[in-house]
Amino acid sequence: MKFGIVRFPGSNCDADAYRAVTEGLGQEAEYLWHKSHDLAGVDVIILPGGFSYGDHLRAGAIARFSPIMKEVVEFAQGGGLTLGICNGFQILCEAHLLPGALVRNAGLRFRCHDVGLRVENADTSFTRDYEQGQRLRIPIAHAEGQYVAEPATLDELEAEGRVVFRYVDADGEPTAAANPNGSARNIAGIINAGGNVLGLMPHPERVALEVLGNLDGLGVFTSLLHTVQASATADGPAALAGVGP
Amino acid sequence: MTEAVLDPKAKSQGEEPEITAEVVAEHGLSPEEWEQILGIMGRPLTIAELGIFSAMWSEHCGYKNSRPLLKTLPTEGAAVVQGPGENAGVIDVGDGWGVAFKIESHNHPSAVEPYQGAATGSGGILRDVFTMGARPIAIFDSLRFGSLDSPRSRYLLDGVVRGVGDYGNCIGIPTVGGETVFDPAYERNPLVNVMCIGVVPLDQLIRGEAKGVGNPVMAVGARTGRDGIHGATFASVELDEDGADSRPQVQVGDPFTEKLLLEASLELIERDLLIGIQDMGAAGLTSSGAEMAARSGSGIDIDVALLPVREEGMTPYEMLLSESQERMLLVAKPEHEEAVREVLTRWDLQAATIGRVTDDGMFRVRLDGKIVAEIPVDPLVDDCPTYVRDGIESPDVIRARESDLDEYGSFESDRAVQDALETLLDAPTIASRRWIHEQYDTSVQTNTLVGPGSDAAILRLPAGGRALAASTDGNGRYTYLEPRVGGRIAVAEAARNVACSGARPMAVTNCLNFASPLRTEVYYQLSEAVAGIGEACSALETPVTGGNVSLYNETGGKPIYPTPVIGMVGVLQDLEQRVPSAFQSPGDEIWVAGSTRDEIGGSEYLAAVHGVVLGPPPSLDLDEAKRLIDFLVVAAEGRLARSAHDCSDGGLAVALIECGIQASGGPLGFEADLDAVSVDGNVSEAALWFGESQSRVVLSCSEGAGEALSSAAKRLGVPLRRVGTVGDRATSCRLQGSGHHVDVSIDALHAIYESALPRRMSEQVGLTA
Amino acid sequence: MSETFSVDVRITPRGGILDPQGETIARALGNLGYEGVSSVRAGRLVRIEIEAKSADAAQSEVERMCEELIANPTIEDYVVRVRDTVGQ
């Protein structure tokens, strides 16, 4: 199976995603240059973290217009599995593949540390290898990670099981203290209605190698692998794990 | 090619200012130096030429006052691949890999504009590393500020931390360590030193050379504006009290462009398309051009009309001296000029061929073909006069050092001990730096095995299963009280921090932050501190591979403490042998290695609790320091210890509590008997609890493993004594010694330690455009 | 004939969207002793010099830019104002 990792000029977690896929998961990965229009036949696209265009204006605002994004949007709209991490999540929102927006952290400062995450929906193509409600420890590293959306949008996300990860404390509770950036309802990651586009602020690719002593992020990648393997034996993207509460 | 004699009047755009004695003085050149320059040139100079000399002969580029001292430092060792003189030093870490590293100061710019000053400081040192062909894997920031009680210090800390953070975070280089010290001595003149470490396949190492007649010289990256003109000279004069009038155009950093430069440069180097490459740092095009030519004994002929500029009407003088950030000068292999251009274009970078390499030894600058400056490279770069001055120790310092400290030696009650302990844990110099390092991306690149908060940071190396440990250290207060000892301790503490993590200390980069060397007492500090650094580096077999000198750190006549900062790197042959600094599990035995002496001079205890900076700093026996390091490495290799933490600011009591507070699964209480380390009983109460005797380490090992640890210590001649046992979360922190007892919950101490910085910084408004 | 216009885009956080930066400035002003400040909103200003046939043309061109790139309507309000022509 092959992952495509988009390289914007200011991507800086592209190599980490590459290592997570190749060394952590043992699968193939290929970089997709932002100026290209060729998706190289990949099964999954990752929009990695970083500062795609210096994050000038708004994080992700300019990246959305990169040449490769035309193909990425078509891929995602056609049901292709697309994972946006951190800056990738911001780009997915700017590109309207996911609702809402990510704004400056409530504390106004960049924050980098491990957070507690609860898997709110273990029935997606990205989380099938986790347990429902499982608590993970995954690092964040961002200055603009506060998820905001209209209340109606938030209600819809909740009702459809599309809030996939939430910031929680040591007891697994989504408290204000556990919320590192002021995100609405402690939301750390969401999925689109089709169940094939996931964005999250924390960095699973940074905790997907044995040597680093924490493998909590690897499940995202194994889930994708198992989804693709399952669909290869069934009949294409339509057979991807559905979304639903 | 030689052209007709220069007519200075016709050379620059617009009016050519007359070069009067006053203009020369404004350029920071003494009348004698000016005579020497006229002698070299044998004719009147153009204003552009004056600018070039002034920059190259500034303290910053020419090391006028420090070069003779720096020459005394040991620079050779089996692992050294590149010593001082290049953009960065390089050591061999095995399997064909090198580690490039260097430290640089950006003190004056940070005093004027903390955010941009710190950001551009980070940018400069990153370029020094990746222009060696190395990919940066870590940043360290060594910072000094005044007391956090002052709004200005809080403003500076806030801006500097955001500046360091935003720059490295954006590019994706983890900032994994550093130091942050607060003392009124730095109130007006903060110190911002940044170290960058990179990894490079040794066969890909490249240098800042300009070889091969006719080869194209290219200016790459950001366009040139009027930023920081005379920044290099500015860094070499003391700040005005108001700072405002002499304020040059502030340099603004753009980490996004730097990221493009980084990726493009590494691609160019990897594909072997270049002859040489150098950062346009201090003194911009002037120093990069002249230094590249000097290194290869060639000449360089450039036309500044070809330089991409950001502003209209810039004169050659301005273009030559601009310190616009994120620019590099490179010499391409002629057959690859197009390929070079193609790579740069792909990374959306400007590239302009501005001239050629020559063999006539001249640094020649033209404007639209007409020569505006023509200076022989060798004297320009090498003949900068150096000064060996007389150093005389200040009587005030002698008096402070020789003060009687008896009145501070004992405690009235157990409560007084606890109060002192709590004051120390709340002291910004000791308290948790979480508020700082959580603003830094510490885990990007997935190499960080140990990030900030430990004695040394540890990073995976590409070379098979190895890891790198690094630390920055320097104690200005010690150096003030006794400069030679302060210099030695800076090296020894850095080495000890690295060894605590299980690594063998290998090599050093250093940043010398001092006041004006024209003062005899400051020159004394400088020469003594350098001597101390040299002695320690020789004894510990950690050669110096590079560094930086920042002088004139004084404002309104108030000098900073002399502050040598040492960046030490070491290697763990097996990354699994790394040793954490905090306690691991209840029931583990606690041991202390090293000798506790009757020393409280220069301690954080005296400063934080009694508000005085007095007495001699702790002594440092270099043999003892070396034996301790050997012991720590042996203990790590043999997996004998479960934790090791250096005993420094705040002494033994604070070190023990830090080991408990920082336990990774949450704080662990413990009990410890300090009397166990006081063998001869001649140690005062205060020295026992809070003295900062050197070469001491708090270790822990699993129950019953103490014997193996002891026999290793004995074999290596290191005193090692059992002091206590690790407890659990519910255990309080129970310390006793010299007849005093303290029994406090570890959670209460943890709360003090963690809240010290956030409490003081909570109202800081971080405003950035 | 076309002239160069200087156009300001003034972007503010949409009502309902938290503005921690504005709140922090308000609090800091209070600490510095400024009274009577009832609200502070922190936004962005983008100043564009653009060649256009008329002020109206400049205005509508910049408005298009805002819709497409400069502002994000989910979180931001904006107004476009042609300030003046830029002297030659």
Added chain:
Amino acid sequence: MSETFSVDVRITPRGGILDPQGETIARALGNLGYEGVSSVRAGRLVRIEIEAKSADAAQSEVERMCEELIANPTIEDYVVRVRDTVGQ
């Protein structure tokens, strides 16, 4: 009697100071096909509601705030404009 005024502070990078954000926006606009954009400067907008005796008083009060806190004169220029009174 005092009224509440809405005052804008428009902050832009000082002339000659590098403005990477403005340059990036300009480049992006060019890539999107907008022509005739000769310069983009990216700044900040701070909108303050303040009670004051008069528009002049509001103006000078906010100017003091800028000097003390809101703007960074080392790298930024600013203008203060009283926009209007805030309706009750």
